[in-house]
Each structure stands twice: as C-alpha cells, then as structure tokens.
Amino acid sequence: MLRTMRPSRRCFSVLSSLKNTAFEIEQKPVKAKAEPLSEAQNAYLERAIRVDQAGELGADYIYAGQFFVLANRYPHLKPVLQHMWDQEVHHHNTFNRWQLEHRVRPSLLTPLWKLGAFVMGAGTASISSEAAMACTEAVETVIGGHYNQQLRCLSNQYELQWTDGNRSPTQEITLLTETIRQFRDDELEHLDTAIEYDSRKAVPYMLLTEGIKTICRVAVWTAERI
Incomplete structure (x- = not known):
C-alpha cells in the first residue's frame, strides 16, 4: 500500500513565509522616480525664476511708492x-x-525696475488714491495672467500625468508650481482689493490702466531675456 506523503511542519512554514513575502511585494507601493529635466526645461526654469524675481521686485517697489x-x-x-x-x-x-x-542670473535691468516701479507707485498715488488703485488693478491683472501662463506651461511640460507609475515631477518643480499658484492667488486678491477701493473711479481710468498694462507686459518680456 502506498503511504500518503504529508508535508512536514517545516514545509508549511516555508510556504507560509513565501506567501506572506509575495503579498508584501504585491502590496508595496512603487516609489516614484523623478524624471530628469531636459536642457530646454532647465532653460525655461531659469527664465521663469528670473522674470518672477524681477516682477516681484517691481511690485515691492510699487507698493513702497x-x-x-x-x-x-x-x-x-x-x-x-x-x-x-x-x-x-x-x-x-x-x-x-x-x-x-538655483544660481540664476538676475535681470541686468534690476536698477531700472526699482526706479521705474517706485516712480509708478508714487506717481499714480500723487494723482489720487483712486489712481493708485487703478495702477494696482492694472499691474495685478498682468501679473495674474503671467502666473496663469506659467502654471499652464509647468503643467504641460513638467507635470505630465504618467500612467506607468514610476515617474513623477522633481520636487523643485512641484514646489515652484505650488509657490506660483499661491502668489497668483495673492495677486488676484490685490486686484479685487483695488476694485473695492474705487480703482475704476480713477481719472483717466482707461488711459492709466491700459498704459500701465502695456508697460508691465514689456517689462515681463524684457526681464525674461535681459
């Protein structure tokens, strides 16, 4: 008569251990790896930091004025x-x-941004409080739009939604995106404040706001490149 072979306790122990190990491997999340930035992405990152630093320097001096x-x-x-x-x-x-x-070269026109921004802030304030608020409305409109454009670019070029589960944006890009989003919200809050405090009663409203928007757009374009 054939004798039925029964697994030993040691076999049960080994099988149980292998089963638990397999379960742990299956359940363990895959650690995301940061995708290195390309040369073009690094160049954009440097340009973004330069122009944003110049823009916030300008806003600082406008409010000082x-x-x-x-x-x-x-x-x-x-x-x-x-x-x-x-x-x-x-x-x-x-x-x-x-x-x-990030060792980003500042804009070569930094002294001009300081002088021009202070004169813009103090000059419009000298006209009236409404004119100062119109200046704020115009500046924050351009800055808010600029930050929105940067967020779209960062989302499209740096924070792609990968489906293979093993790549993610670098920590610095994630932090920059969060910073820009928070600052964008602050700038739009300032825009709302300016309107609340009668920016649209400024005389001449259209001339002031459109002129200042044009100056700001030229400044943004220039700061990115010089």
Missing part, C-alpha cells in the same frame, strides 16, 4: 496698503532665495 505717498494722506488705506505690501515683500524674498539656490 504708494505707501510713501498715501499712508499719511488716507489713514484708512494704511492697513490695506501695508497688508498688500507685506505680501509682495514675502513674494520678493521668496524668489530672491530661489534665485540664489
């Missing part, structure tokens, strides 16, 4: 202006750090 003129004339505007200026200082300092960390 407005505050210098309006804070004592219109005490009710002082905390409003201070809040917006504080946010711009934070934006400016953030991109200063990015610029240093």
